[in-house]
Every structure is written in structure tokens, then in C-alpha cells.
Amino acid sequence: MSATTAAPPALTLRNVTKKYGALVAVDDVSLEVAKGGRHALIGPNGAGKSTLFNLVAGGLPATSGQILFSGDDVTKRSAAWRARRGLGKTFQHSSLFLSMNPLDNVALAAQRVAGKGMSWVTSSTRRNSEIDDLAEQCVADVGLTDRSHIMTGNLSHGERRQLEVAVALATRPKLLLLDEPAAGMSPAESHRFIELVRSLPEDLTVVIIEHDLELVFQLADRVSVLHLGGLIADGPADEVREDPAVQQAYLGEGSLEELFHETPVPPDLPVSTTSPAPTQEAAG
Numbered sequence: 001m002s003a004t005t006a007a008p009p010a011l012t013l014r015n016v017t018k019k020y021g022a023l024v025a026v027d028d029v030s031l032e033v034a035k036g037g038r039h040a041l042i043g044p045n046g047a048g049k050s051t052l053f054n055l056v057a058g059g060l061p062a063t064s065g066q067i068l069f070s071g072d073d074v075t076k077r078s079a080a081w082r083a084r085r086g087l088g089k090t091f092q093h094s095s096l097f098l099s100m101n102p103l104d105n106v107a108l109a110a111q112r113v114a115g116k117g118m119s120w121v122t123s124s125t126r127r128n129s130e131i132d133d134l135a136e137q138c139v140a141d142v143g144l145t146d147r148s149h150i151m152t153g154n155l156s157h158g159e160r161r162q163l164e165v166a167v168a169l170a171t172r173p174k175l176l177l178l179d180e181p182a183a184g185m186s187p188a189e190s191h192r193f194i195e196l197v198r199s200l201p202e203d204l205t206v207v208i209i210e211h212d213l214e215l216v217f218q219l220a221d222r223v224s225v226l227h228l229g230g231l232i233a234d235g236p237a238d239e240v241r242e243d244p245a246v247q248q249a250y251l252g253e254g255s256l257e258e259l260f261h262e263t264p265v266p267p268d269l270p271v272s273t274t275s276p277a278p279t280q281e282a283a284g
């Protein structure tokens with residue numbers, strides 16, 4: 001009798017389909033994301049990436065198919081339930097409170113998970129030290145300690161994206177979904193963000209939906225490619241990069257060199273976060 005009991009994938013999609021009337025936005029997609037993986041989901045405009053993100057996050061119901069977290073079927077579960085089960089996410093469009101400082105933004109997320117209300121975070125006398133410590137740790141994990149007390153509205157675009165990761169980390173996720181994190185970033189900010197993702201705990205599973213292929217192929221160990229709603233490639237990043245079907249779907253009139261070129265890091269800019277690697281516990 002075999003004694004092997006392999007851990008289930010962090011995320012499993014089984015024949016997931018999302019239709020809008022006659023339009024099939026996500027078409028019978030099956031894939032697995034390994035625990036601790038760095039998995040990218042890419043595809044040209046309109047491929048179905050955002051729709052798939054929302055199906056996984058619970059913001060949209062699937063028309064058919066199954067979604068499993070660590071082997072448990074969550075297909076019918078709400079977004080809030082999935083969040084409590086360890087799904088953290090950052091959105092394409094910022095969900096930060098710009099008039100609060102970074103520490104309070106992160107503390108607010110931590111409090112929501114702890115079941116506390118919004119008013120609690122704005123009253124320093126009522127905050128508990130556990131929440132404050134967690135907020136400080138998460139802000140440090142993304143390299144923003146030096147910026148933790150200024151108004152979030154005064155952060156640069158790249159810093160806000162870093163802060164969004166801190167907010168997600170405050171919920172102690174097992175699976176972190178990043179929706180186009182590099183959108184609007186300068187090359188330097190993008191490089192800094194790559195270092196940030198590399199510094200995340202190894203047992204945290206990260207799924208990145210991203211247009212920036214340079215970032216994708218620097219970060220991801222596996223890549224899934226959507227085209228017109230369907231999965232046209234899924235495998236190790238190096239193999240997917242060379243896949244003729246992927247090149248065909250992406251390239252149009254362009255060249256591979258343009259697609260996959262590596263942008264040099266500007267010499268005067270740091271590429272690493274200032275904090276040590278995070279020591280965040282896996283959600284229990």
C-alpha cells in the first residue's frame with residue numbers, strides 16, 4: 001500500500017467556465033497552482049484574466065466548473081468566506097484609503113480579519129498592540145517603514161502598490177492573488193516590486209495576473225496562458241516562453257525580442273526592499 005499523501009494544490013480549477021450571454025469570457029479552464037508556487041496568468045487583452053481573477057476571488061459566480069482551495073471546494077462560497085480561508089488579493093485599481101497613513105491602512109485590514117470595525121482603527125487608544133505589531137511588520141515586509149506615517153495619498157504609485165501587498169499580508173493569506181501589480185509602474189518601481197515578491201515567505205502561494213511579461217518571466221516558476229477565454233498553454237515558465245502557440249497569440253505583428261527583452265535596472269535606484277525577509281506565520 002502506498003504511503004504517499006501528497007498535499008493538494010493550493011488552487012485547483014476544474015473546467016471553469018464563465019459566460020456573459022453568448023460571450024464565453026472563460027472557457028473550460030482547468031489548472032493547478034502548487035502550494036508555495038509563483039504562478040503567473042497571462043494573456044492578451046480580453047483573454048479572460050480579470051474574469052478568472054474574480055472567479056477565484058469569489059467576486060463572480062462561475063457558470064460551471066469547480067474551484068478548490070487546498071482541495072476544498074469553494075465554488076459556492078462568498079468572497080468574504082474565501083478571504084477568511086486564506087485568500088489575499090490586491091486589485092488592479094487601488095482600494096487604499098488615501099487620507100490614512102500606511103500603518104492605519106494595514107491595521108484596518110488586520111482588524112477586519114479580526115472582526116473589528118472601522119472606528120477602532122482610527123482610535124489609537126483602542127487599538128491593541130497585536131494589531132499594531134502586525135501592521136508594522138507588514139509595512140516593513142514591503143519596505144515601507146520609512147514611509148509608514150505619511151499620508152497614503154502622498155505615496156508614489158509604486159509605493160501604493162507595495163502598500164497594497166502589505167494590506168493583503170495583514171490578512172495572513174495562504175494564497176495571494178496579485179491583479180496586474182505592475183500596471184502603471186516605472187521600470188525602477190517594477191524592479192523593486194519583483195524584489196518584494198521574491199522576499200515573500202516561500203510557503204505563501206502567489207498568483208500574478210500581469211501584462212508585463214518581463215516581470216512575469218522573472219518571477220514565475222509556472223505560467224498559464226489564456227487566449228479568447230481558453231487555456232492555450234500551462235507549464236514551466238521556460239517552456240511556455242518558447243511555446244509557438246503563445247508567441248502566436250501574443251505577438252501579432254511584434255517580435256519576440258520586444259516582448260521578452262530585459263530592461264536594465266537604472267543604476268541609481270535600489271532594487272531591494274529595506275526590510276528583512278518576512279516571518280509571517282501561515283494562516284492557521
Ligand SMILES: Nc1ncnc2c1ncn2[C@@H]1O[C@H](COP(=O)(O)OP(=O)(O)OP(=O)(O)O)[C@@H](O)[C@H]1O
Nearest residue numbers: 020023024025043044045046047048049050051052
Ligand atoms: N461584465 C461583463 N459583461 C460582458 N462581457 C464581459 C464582462 N466582463 C468581461 N467581459 C468580456 O469578457 C472577455 C474577457 O474579459 P477580461 O476583462 O476578463 O479580459 P482580460 O484578459 O482581463 O483583459 P485585459 O487584459 O484587457 O484587462 C472580454 O471579451 C470582455 O469584453
